Amino acid sequence: MRVAGGLLKLLRTGLVVGLAVAVLVYPLAAITGVGARQGAEALATLPAALRQSSDRYLPAQTTRVYAADGTTLLAQFYEEYRTYTTLAAISVNVRQAIVAAEDARFYEHHGVDFKGVARAFVANQKAGVVSQGASTITMQYIRNVLRDSARTPAEVNEATEQTGARKLREMKLAIELEKHMSKNEILERYLNVAYFGHRAYGIQAAAEVYFSKKPADLTLPEAALLAGLVQAPSSYDPADADPKAATTRRDYVIDRMVDLDYLSRADADTAHAEPIALRLTEPPNDCLATRPGWGFFCAMFRSWWTGQSAFGASSNERLDKLRRGGYTVVTSLDPRIQEIAQQQILKREKTGSPYALGQVAIEPGSGLIRAMAVNRVYSLDRASNGPHSDPRQRARMRGNYPNTVNPLLGGGDMAGYQAGSTFKMFTMLAALEQGLPLSTAIYSPKTYQSKYKTGRDSSAHCGDDFWCPSNASDSMTGQQTMWSGFGKSVNTYFVQLEQRVGAESAVRMAERLGLRWRTGIDQLQASPAKAKSWGAFTLGVADTTPLEVAGAFATVVADGVRCEPIPVMSITDASGKPAVDDKGVPVTNPRCAQVLSADVARGAVDAARCVTGYRATTGDCGGWSTAPRVYSTVGRPVAGKSGTTDDDRSAWFVGMTPGLTVAGFIADPDNPLHRVGSGNAGKPRETVAETLRDALAGTPVRDFVAPSPAVAGKSPAKARARTSNAKPTTGAPRR
Numbered sequence: 001m002r003v004a005g006g007l008l009k010l011l012r013t014g015l016v017v018g019l020a021v022a023v024l025v026y027p028l029a030a031i032t033g034v035g036a037r038q039g040a041e042a043l044a045t046l047p048a049a050l051r052q053s054s055d056r057y058l059p060a061q062t063t064r065v066y067a068a069d070g071t072t073l074l075a076q077f078y079e080e081y082r083t084y085t086t087l088a089a090i091s092v093n094v095r096q097a098i099v100a101a102e103d104a105r106f107y108e109h110h111g112v113d114f115k116g117v118a119r120a121f122v123a124n125q126k127a128g129v130v131s132q133g134a135s136t137i138t139m140q141y142i143r144n145v146l147r148d149s150a151r152t153p154a155e156v157n158e159a160t161e162q163t164g165a166r167k168l169r170e171m172k173l174a175i176e177l178e179k180h181m182s183k184n185e186i187l188e189r190y191l192n193v194a195y196f197g198h199r200a201y202g203i204q205a206a207a208e209v210y211f212s213k214k215p216a217d218l219t220l221p222e223a224a225l226l227a228g229l230v231q232a233p234s235s236y237d238p239a240d241a242d243p244k245a246a247t248t249r250r251d252y253v254i255d256r257m258v259d260l261d262y263l264s265r266a267d268a269d270t271a272h273a274e275p276i277a278l279r280l281t282e283p284p285n286d287c288l289a290t291r292p293g294w295g296f297f298c299a300m301f302r303s304w305w306t307g308q309s310a311f312g313a314s315s316n317e318r319l320d321k322l323r324r325g326g327y328t329v330v331t332s333l334d335p336r337i338q339e340i341a342q343q344q345i346l347k348r349e350k351t352g353s354p355y356a357l358g359q360v361a362i363e364p365g366s367g368l369i370r371a372m373a374v375n376r377v378y379s380l381d382r383a384s385n386g387p388h389s390d391p392r393q394r395a396r397m398r399g400n401y402p403n404t405v406n407p408l409l410g411g412g413d414m415a416g417y418q419a420g421s422t423f424k425m426f427t428m429l430a431a432l433e434q435g436l437p438l439s440t441a442i443y444s445p446k447t448y449q450s451k452y453k454t455g456r457d458s459s460a461h462c463g464d465d466f467w468c469p470s471n472a473s474d475s476m477t478g479q480q481t482m483w484s485g486f487g488k489s490v491n492t493y494f495v496q497l498e499q500r501v502g503a504e505s506a507v508r509m510a511e512r513l514g515l516r517w518r519t520g521i522d523q524l525q526a527s528p529a530k531a532k533s534w535g536a537f538t539l540g541v542a543d544t545t546p547l548e549v550a551g552a553f554a555t556v557v558a559d560g561v562r563c564e565p566i567p568v569m570s571i572t573d574a575s576g577k578p579a580v581d582d583k584g585v586p587v588t589n590p591r592c593a594q595v596l597s598a599d600v601a602r603g604a605v606d607a608a609r610c611v612t613g614y615r616a617t618t619g620d621c622g623g624w625s626t627a628p629r630v631y632s633t634v635g636r637p638v639a640g641k642s643g644t645t646d647d648d649r650s651a652w653f654v655g656m657t658p659g660l661t662v663a664g665f666i667a668d669p670d671n672p673l674h675r676v677g678s679g680n681a682g683k684p685r686e687t688v689a690e691t692l693r694d695a696l697a698g699t700p701v702r703d704f705v706a707p708s709p710a711v712a713g714k715s716p717a718k719a720r721a722r723t724s725n726a727k728p729t730t731g732a733p734r735r
Helices: 002-012 018-025 028-032 035-044 092-102 114-127 137-148 153-160 164-177 183-193 203-211 220-229 244-259 265-273 295-306 315-324 335-348 420-433 482-488 491-501 503-512 520-525 535-539 546-557 598-612 630-634 683-695
Strands: 063-066 073-077 328-331 356-362 369-374 442-444 478-480 561-563 568-572 592-594 639-644 650-656 661-667
Touching (some): 092 137, 092 183, 092 220, 137 153, 183 203, 203 220, 244 265, 335 356, 335 369, 356 546, 356 683, 420 491, 420 535, 420 546, 420 598, 420 639, 482 598, 546 561, 546 661, 598 630, 661 683
Parallel strands (some): 063 328
Antiparallel strands (some): 063 073
């Protein structure tokens, strides 16, 4: 008892490991007895991970996100860089080295090495400090699980504090655990939870980080080096300028392997003679480490993930799942189309420009997002960014170019940009749905006094403060139909058309096709109390994003089937099972619904053919259009819509084919009042047209389906027959 009392005194001074105290103060029966019943009860209250069979247990693991080809790595997400690996996939060198380094009697004891406990006690008492521990591999594994499954700081402290109580608990649990698991199961789990330094958790990550290889391929010296790291990764870091400590520790492990008859002295000497040869790999994490130009898609994917209830009750819980769940995600991003989209962007606007030129490509009928490209670098480093384009902000901050993480293309919390005349699509759809045919003729003067009050906009008022929009040129004056009015982008035609169907109908149509209002003024104007008088809506005064606009136009070209834009094709969890929602439906299933009649959608596409020079099948486009060379550039059936805002503050073009829809824009995200100018306004049109051409090259040519006579109505001019080699119409003022 004098010895035990002395040990307790030393424990209070923090000089002796609690485990030695536990063994000497408590009878052996208290560990193996109080008995087996208490150990079993304690085991039953542990996290399920400690009780599960090895084929079900999965610690926190790295989620890997791939492009649509399933092989091109897009990003990794992790809190602990780890990939679970079975014992069969781990070199025998590793298994033997870890036993030699951490628990030489692993295959002899039953969870607690009482000889090791006694040896540690004697060594620590002689040294006056804690020079040896006596935790077996089983006990270390239990400690790791308790720590990793802890939910509060108090639970973490309880799992790791240096006390006799904690050691006693580990001993009881270790003995109990070995009644339920084989040695190999425990060793496999231990090798997957152990920390090896350099953010590498588990042997798979360690082999990759230090040697850029798989655990099965590790040589004897490499295995010994990694096994030696577990005790103190920082102290034995082989990447230090002086690897002496790492070499000494490695050689110690090799010698211990000789002692255990795992290898001969001759083999050990050969291993000693090999210098440490690292091939270090820095595991990328999150979207900041993606390929150039892919970060904005990655960030949109992450935002989408945090919005899926299948991954947790809150956005934080879902993000935790992404970083710890070990999912394999195959996204919708097509590497070839993404590269084409990025090249077309940078061909016209460099990353150092304050203007953002970007585009989003969506597959109609599925909603799969195939590309997201913009002339920006996805980075948090703004130190070398250009000056802010808003003079009021210039003294306080730098601009968001070339580096930014703002969601410029959509999928985040940015409101977006005014999209101009692209919104005429929603007015036309509302009119067609209400029974007005494409042939609806309205005289369209240069300036028109609408029934709407000007409100905040005093730049286009007339009479008793009525809103009086004007056309871009005198050549638009005259009788117009939906074909010619849409092709030429005649403002006064669409304001009158909106008055016939009601501005609120156009607003609700846009919402039905996926647009959302993020600014306070847009939300107010779209409210039931104000939407009826939002006359300027048809001219695109609301903010939106390329992602939303591409999704809306993809709905039209897909015969009115709206598929929610989605960035994923498959998601499997760490056990290989598909991720499903609470109804058992895979979360990657397309989310599609018929939101327009097919005939109405086909009518809108027919009018949109006038824009690109492809001509309508059922009516007269009026001789010219805003983007007549798009058809000849793309070289296959294409429809679309151009759009500019007042004073050319932003410019858009949306191109539609049956196989791909692309929405492009140019604007200054830092300063919406910074005009892009007429010289830049054509860049989205050119970018989108050439992207469609190159992205669809080699794919079957598909044409549009014409609308019914009821939707087309009686054309004021005889419809001209369509052929694939018809000459494009001539151009005129841009809108």
